[in-house]
Amino acid sequence: MKFTVSKNELNTALQNVSHAISPNSPQPALRGIRLEAVNDSLLITGSDADVSIFYTMKKDENNHLNVIEEGAILVESRYLNEIVKKIDSDEITAEIIDGALTRFSGNSAQFKINGMRPDDYPAIDFSRPASSVTMNSSDLNLIIEQTAFAASAKETRPVLTGVNFKTADHMLYVTATDSYRLAKKNIPLDTDAEFNVTIPAKSLNEVKATMLNREEEIEIAVSDKKAQFISECMILQTRLLDGGYPETDRLIPKEFSYTLDINRYDLIRAIDRTTFIKNENMTINRLQMTQEEVILTNKSQEIGESHENLAAVFEGEPLDISFSGNYVMDAAKALKGENIRISFTGDMKPFILTSPEDDSVMQLVLPVRTYN
Numbered sequence: 001m002k003f004t005v006s007k008n009e010l011n012t013a014l015q016n017v018s019h020a021i022s023p024n025s026p027q028p029a030l031r032g033i034r035l036e037a038v039n040d041s042l043l044i045t046g047s048d049a050d051v052s053i054f055y056t057m058k059k060d061e062n063n064h065l066n067v068i069e070e071g072a073i074l075v076e077s078r079y080l081n082e083i084v085k086k087i088d089s090d091e092i093t094a095e096i097i098d099g100a101l102t103r104f105s106g107n108s109a110q111f112k113i114n115g116m117r118p119d120d121y122p123a124i125d126f127s128r129p130a131s132s133v134t135m136n137s138s139d140l141n142l143i144i145e146q147t148a149f150a151a152s153a154k155e156t157r158p159v160l161t162g163v164n165f166k167t168a169d170h171m172l173y174v175t176a177t178d179s180y181r182l183a184k185k186n187i188p189l190d191t192d193a194e195f196n197v198t199i200p201a202k203s204l205n206e207v208k209a210t211m212l213n214r215e216e217e218i219e220i221a222v223s224d225k226k227a228q229f230i231s232e233c234m235i236l237q238t239r240l241l242d243g244g245y246p247e248t249d250r251l252i253p254k255e256f257s258y259t260l261d262i263n264r265y266d267l268i269r270a271i272d273r274t275t276f277i278k279n280e281n282m283t284i285n286r287l288q289m290t291q292e293e294v295i296l297t298n299k300s301q302e303i304g305e306s307h308e309n310l311a312a313v314f315e316g317e318p319l320d321i322s323f324s325g326n327y328v329m330d331a332a333k334a335l336k337g338e339n340i341r342i343s344f345t346g347d348m349k350p351f352i353l354t355s356p357e358d359d360s361v362m363q364l365v366l367p368v369r370t371y372n
Contacts, residue, residue, distance in 0.1 A: 001071025002095035003037040007106065009063035010042075010092060011084050013055045014077075016210045016234060017046035020053040021077045029120045033080055035094070036072035036118070040065065045124065046077065051203050052124050053210065054235040064091060072118035073102050080104075083111045126235055129223035131193045133172060137231075139187070140220075141212040143174050144204045146185050146334045146361050151201035152178035159243040162198040165222070166245075175248050176201065181327045182248055182364040183334060195222045198245050203227075203238035211236060252364060253350060256343035258316030260289060264340045264355075266311060268332050271325045274298035274306045283325035284368055289314040298325065321347045322370040328353070331363035 017033055025031050025048060034045040040059040045052070059065040073096055084092065089106030097103050100115040144163075152160035163176045172187040207229045211218060219230040222240075229236045275283045277298045288295045294312045299305040321344065332340060337357035344351045353363040 001035070001037050001073055001102075002067075002069040002093070003042060004064070004066045004068070004091050004093045005042060005057070006063045006065075007084060007087060007090055007092050009057065009065075011081075013042075013044050013057055014081055014084055017044050017053045017055050018077050018081060019206045019210050020046040020048055020051045020236070022048040023078055025049075027122075028076075029074060029116060029122060031076050031078075032074040032116055032121070033077045034072065034074050034118055034121045037067045038070050040067055042067070045121070047122070047124055049122070050200070050239050051206055052126070052237045054124075054126050054237070056233050058233075069095070071096060073100065074116040074118050074121050075102060075113055076116075079113055083113065087111075124237070126228075126237060128228060128230070129221040129226065131195050131223070132219050132221035133167070133189055133191050133193050134217055134219045135187070137212045137214065137216050137218050140218050140229075141208060143185055143187065144208045144212075147174050147176040147183040148201040148204045148208075149330055149334065150176040150178060150181050150183035150363075154178075159198055159241050159245055161202075162200045162241040162245075163204055164196070164198045164245040165220075165227075166196040167194050175245070177246070177248055180324070180366050181331065182251065183331070183361070184248070184252075184364075185361045187360065196245070197222050197224075197227060198241040198243075199227050199238060200241060203236075206238075207236055210234070251350060252362070253343070253345045253352065256345055258289070258314070258319050258344040260287075260294065260312055260314050260342040260344070261339060262294075262310060262312035262342070264332050264335060264338060267340070268329055270296050270308055270310060271329045271332075273308070274325060275329075277303050277306060284322055284370060285325040285328070286320070286322045286370065288318075288320050289316075290318045291315070316344070319344060319347060321351070322368045323351075323365055324368060327365050331365055334363060335361065 036043040042057040044055040083104050087106040092106045094104050102115045104111045166173045170189050172189050174185045176183045221228045277300045279300050286297045294310040296308045331353045335355040337355040342353050350364050350366050
């Protein structure tokens with residue numbers, strides 16, 4: 001194997017692929033990045049067995065790729081990334097010089113690194129599933145931003161650490177919940193594809209970090225075992241979470257007795273001002289609402305208390321409700337627009353946050369019982 005390539009283009013590709021690599025993996029091969037030069041293309045693969053990334057760099061005027069001799073090598077990712085970052089030239093030459101010993105050079109600097117046999121790399125099936133939908137990268141980015149944060153961080157119920165993607169009747173329903181809050185977004189589709197899969201939130205965050213930084217079309221292809229996010233030059237493949245996703249629609253109230261209309265930024269800032277006041281390491285806020293005033297408080301015997309009158313419009317009988325401040329703040333941040341509406345059914349029943357500017361997304365939060 002021997003090729004030359006633009007340092008910047010190679011560095012960008014390696015940074016993307018490295019998102020799929022666990023540097024402390026017990027399998028040496030999975031700590032490596034597989035490079036294969038073939039047919040005027042450089043194929044770069046990284047995986048931690050849960051998430052795999054396959055990057056294709058085809059020769060063009062930007063990357064200056066020149067495949068001199070076809071072949072493949074496996075190089076530990078931390079060494080390869082350091083070499084590429086520190087070589088002080090615009091182009092890098094890589095070649096296997098003896099067995100798995102590989103030389104990377106540019107200008108006067110050169111590094112010889114002991115690689116691994118490419119055959120030691122696990123076989124990863126990147127074949128494309130038949131069922132798929134396509135959307136703009138900015139739309140997918142927004143879906144992830146507005147839902148993935150609500151997935152559970154605890155492994156006690158593994159399926160809740162993921163985000164459910166379900167299609168039906170030309171709609172895509174995306175849902176995440178940790179049992180205490182819920183985020184749901186609905187997106188119209190122009191395809192008949194039907195699937196119901198749960199994708200790890202961690203994998204979606206990797207999609208966001210690696211694939212959604214420029215405007216392009218992203219294809220989401222799914223089977224009963226895996227999901228692929230496919231762009232022009234990259235495939236990010238992830239395993240799915242086993243187990244049926246809970247029927248969350250029954251948790252969402254259909255009728256409301258109270259509404260609170262408030263500036264979204266005012267609410268976020270008001271809660272943020274109280275986050276240092278914690279009870280058992282949680283920020284618990286209390287909203288006392290009448291048509292005359294809306295008061296946000298936070299109280300801790302150990303720390304102290306806060307009290308703030310909010311500029312808001314409340315409709316309904318007086319209501320007193322407590323909740324996790326961080327959950328409501330996260331939900332408000334995930335919505336768009338200047339103003340939001342919070343709709344309540346009672347002091348100990350779930351309430352929802354919505355934006356008048358975007359009816360495709362809904363955030364639900366469960367209240368907290370307090371003894372004020």
